[in-house]
Amino acid sequence: DAGITQSPRHKVTETGTPVTLRCHQTENHRYMYWYRQDPGHGLRLIHYSYGVKDTDKGEVSDGYSVSRSKTEDFLLTLESATSSQTSVYFCAISQWTSGNEDTQYFGPGTRLTVL
Amino acid sequence: QQQVKQSPQSLIVQKGGISIINCAYENTAFDYFPWYQQFPGKGPALLIAIRPDVSEKKEGRFTISFNKSAKQFSLHIMDSQPGDSATYFCAARGYSSASKIIFGSGTRLSIRP
Numbered sequence: 001d002a003g004i005t006q007s008p009r010h011k012v013t014e015t016g017t018p019v020t021l022r023c024h025q026t027e028n029h030r031y032m033y034w035y036r037q038d039p040g041h042g043l044r045l046i047h048y049s050y051g052v053k054d055t056d057k058g059e060v061s062d063g064y065s066v067s068r069s070k071t072e073d074f075l076l077t078l079e080s081a082t083s084s085q086t087s088v089y090f091c092a093i094s095q096w097t098s099g100n101e102d103t104q105y106f107g108p109g110t111r112l113t114v115l
Numbered sequence: 116q117q118q119v120k121q122s123p124q125s126l127i128v129q130k131g132g133i134s135i136i137n138c139a140y141e142n143t144a145f146d147y148f149p150w151y152q153q154f155p156g157k158g159p160a161l162l163i164a165i166r167p168d169v170s171e172k173k174e175g176r177f178t179i180s181f182n183k184s185a186k187q188f189s190l191h192i193m194d195s196q197p198g199d200s201a202t203y204f205c206a207a208r209g210y211s212s213a214s215k216i217i218f219g220s221g222t223r224l225s226i227r228p
Contacts, residue, residue, distance in 0.1 A: 031214060042121070042204055042218035043159065058215070090158050094214045102214050103149070106158030 003027045004107035006091050012113045019078040021110050023091030031094040032074040033104065034058075034066060036087040043090065049074055081114045088112070119207050121219030129227050134192040136222045138205035141186065145207040149216070150179065150190050153202045162203070163190070195226045 003026035013019050023032060031050055035043040035058075045058030047066040055066050063085060065077045078085055091107040120139045128134045140148075149164035165172045165179040165188065172179045178191040192199055205219040 033215075040124075040220055042220045044218070045215060048215065092158075103161050103164075104214070104216060106160070109156075109158055 004091060004093060004105060006089075006107040006110050008110060009108065010111045012115065013081050014115050015082055016080050019081050019112065019114075021076045021089055021091075021112070023074040023076070023107060025072050025074075025093050027093075027095075028071055029093040029095060030071075032068065033092040033094075034064075034074065034076045035090045035092065035106075036060065036085075037090060037109075038087050046076065046089075078112075081112075083114050086112060086114045119205060119217050119219040121205050121222060123222060124220070125223045125225070127225045127227060128195045130195060130197060132195050132226075134190075134195045134199065134224055134226070136190045136203055136205065136224070137187065138189065138219050139185075139187045140207050142207070142209060143186070144209045145217075147208040148179070148181065148188050149206050149208070150177075151204040151206060151218075153204065153221075159204060192224075195224075197226045197228055200224060200226045 005024045007022045033048040034046040036046055037043050044060045046060055046064050047055055047058055049055045049068040052068055067075045089110045092104045094102045094104055096102045118141055122137050150162045151159035152162040153159040163174050163177050163179055165181050167183050170181050176193045181188045203222045206216045208216045
């Protein structure tokens with residue numbers, strides 16, 4: 001699992017409230033990613049990070065912000081949660097192999113429900 | 116927008132049969148095509164991957180067939196087993212330092228005993 005943990009694993013919140021999801025990795029990987037998974041859409045990239053304080057948007061970044069103040073932690077924030085943000089959120093890291101091939105490894109996911 | 120189209124959405128195969136999942140892509144700049152397997156309640160995990168300079172890659176019962184001219188690739192699971200029941204995602208990545216991956220919509224595979 002490349003040493004990736006996500007917290008919380010489950011959360012129920014109300015529309016309009018702020019929510020922060022945490023991704024923690026223990027292996028000093030440079031690249032980290034946040035995806036959301038919804039039926040019929042596969043996994044869609046929200047934001048990614050290529051180093052401390054270096055982040056960029058993915059394809060579905062509206063309504064989300066991220067921060068990375070330490071190598072090991074990548075935070076995803078929903079400033080004002082909406083029902084359309086009900087989803088399963090996955091964090092991932094990229095790890096390079098000896099064949100100069102990189103593979104993304106995913107965390108266990110956080111199931112977020114916005115009522 | 117870059118897309119990877121995956122079919123079928125769901126698939127039921129008898130134990131011992133061959134499971135086939137198909138994907139098509141649009142962007143010729145994609146240079147890496149992984150397949151991910153996901154069990155309920157878990158994150159996706161890399162199953163097998165291929166680069167466009169080869170037409171086929173086999174790892175055990177899993178084979179990727181790649182047709183560069185048609186911009187299509189497929190996953191074949193030989194001698195399908197109940198333990199193969201999972202959701203499968205094809206994906207594609209363009210060359211960049213950020214390694215951003217575009218995923219297909221997924222195929223829910225069920226293997227009947």
